[in-house]
Amino acid sequence: xxxxKIHKAKILNxxxxxxxxxxxxxxxxxxxxxxxxxxxxxxxxxxxxxPFSIFSQKENIVSVLxxxxxxGTKYLTSLKPNDTVDFSGAFGNGFxxxxxxxxxxxxxxxxxxxxxxxxxxxxxxxxxxxxxxxxSVSDIPSCVKSDFIVTDDGSNGIKSNVIDFALSKAEEFKPxxxxxxxxxxxxxxxxxxxxxxxxxxxxxxxxxxxxxIGVCRxxxxxxxxxxxxxxxxxxxxxxxxxxNEVVWQ
Ligand SMILES: Cc1cc2nc3c(=O)[nH]c(=O)nc-3n(C[C@H](O)[C@H](O)[C@H](O)COP(=O)(O)OP(=O)(O)OC[C@H]3O[C@@H](n4cnc5c(N)ncnc54)[C@H](O)[C@@H]3O)c2cc1C
Ligand code: FES
Numbered sequence: 367x368x369x370x371k372i373h374k375a376k377i378l379n380x381x382x383x384x385x386x387x388x389x390x391x392x393x394x395x396x397x398x399x400x401x402x403x404x405x406x407x408x409x410x411x412x413x414x415x416x417p418f419s420i421f422s423q424k425e426n427i428v429s430v431l432x433x434x435x436x437x438g439t440k441y442l443t444s445l446k447p448n449d450t451v452d453f454s455g456a457f458g459n460g461f462x463x464x465x466x467x468x469x470x471x472x473x474x475x476x477x478x479x480x481x482x483x484x485x486x487x488x489x490x491x492x493x494x495x496x497x498x499x500x501x502s503v504s505d506i507p508s509c510v511k512s513d514f515i516v517t518d519d520g521s522n523g524i525k526s527n528v529i530d531f532a533l534s535k536a537e538e539f540k541p542x543x544x545x546x547x548x549x550x551x552x553x554x555x556x557x558x559x560x561x562x563x564x565x566x567x568x569x570x571x572x573x574x575x576x577x578x579i580g581v582c583r584x585x586x587x588x589x590x591x592x593x594x595x596x597x598x599x600x601x602x603x604x605x606x607x608x609x610n611e612v613v614w615q
Contacts, residue, residue: 370454370579373398377449378427380442385504387475388443389421391429392451398426401460402483403547403570403606406430407578408453410438417575417601419479419547420456421509431478431507457578458605461545461568463487468494469541471556473528473548474501477510479570480547495539499528499548529555536563546570550614557609567609573600588613 375392383389400406400420406428407415416438418430434443445451461483468487472480477498487494498512503522506515515523516531524531529552536544536559546556547570560567573585580602589598589611598604 370457371397372452372454374450374452375428377445377447377451379447380445381509382443383431383507383509386434387431387505387507388434389429389431389507389509390442390445391427392453394426394428394453396426398423398428398456400428400456402463402486403460403479403568404456404458405479405578405605406453406455407457407575408438408442408451410441412437412441414438414576415454415578416442417457417578419570419605420482421478422482422485431475431481431509433475454578457601459603461570461606463490464543464566465490465492466542466566467540468492469532469536469539469544470494470496471528471532471544471546471548471552472496472498472510472512473546473552474499474505475507476546476548476552476570476572477507477512478547480545481510483545495535495541497528497532497535499526499531499552528552529559532556533559533562541565543567544609546609553609553612554614557612557614560609568606569609569612570605571600571607571612572605575601577601588615 379391421431470480544567553569585600
């Protein structure tokens with residue numbers, strides 16, 4: 367069993383950046399290390415710890431972009447700069463970063479880990495295109511810089527769903543790999559899109575989690591390994607899987 371150190375972190379900033387999304391910036395200790403696609407588990411008073419993808423890490427400053435949906439995330443919105451939170455991590459495998467021309471697809475708050483990845487790809491000089499999709503203008507987080515924004519209702523950026531637009535862009539951009547995060551249907555369609563172009567697709571999955579360390583089996587999904595359907599935990603074996611490995615039921 368892998369346990370992870372609990373980090374006590376000071377809140378540097380908590381900024382509302384869309385109708386219901388917040389950017390939480392934490393000062394971790396210098397021992398904290400992360401990769402794009404990994405997540406941290408944040409203690410939210412009187413609830414289980416809640417998992418959030420890492421949005422960025424610059425030295426010991428770690429941030430997450432979260433959407434307020436229930437009591438844990440509501441508690442986080444009540445915090446103030448200089449308060450402390452505790453979190454553990456970083457958990458999970460993270461994206462396997464390749465030096466290949468990359469199409470990045472982020473839908474809703476799923477844009478968080480692909481935004482981190484985009485910055486990592488830029489640092490290593492790999493060409494990439496980030497397409498992020500939202501329902502409407504009020505859902506677009508101001509802290510995210512995308513190459514293209516699409517909205518379902520056309521209230522900002524291009525009026526399209528994120529997959530239709532990614533397909534049209536992929537025809538001209540000719541990616542060698544796709545990385546995606548968002549609702550399951552977006553991940554499934556991203557994987558199908560990659561298959562059309564005969565390229566690899568890495569998808570960052572989500573499942574409600576309890577332990578985050580592969581013990582409680584609460585986050586199991588079906589994957590295909592050696593031609594057989596097997597179980598994998600999203601928290602430990604994932605959250606990033608090869609799109610063709612996931613059994614999309
Ligand atoms: C690996 C991983 C990475 C994640 N990264 C992010 C992130 O970067 N930003 C972010 O905002 N959220 C992220 N999530 C989802 C986040 O963990 C949940 O939104 C959060 O736990 C909700 O806590 P809550 O106490 O506010 O809501 P709760 O009170 O627990 O739930 C409120 C409602 O939301 C539903 N719900 C809870 N969790 C999820 C979920 N994962 N997906 C869909 N519905 C859910 C519940 O069933 C319930 O109906 C991630 C989840 C995983 C597993
Ligand atoms: S959350 Fe416990 S095994 Fe994944």
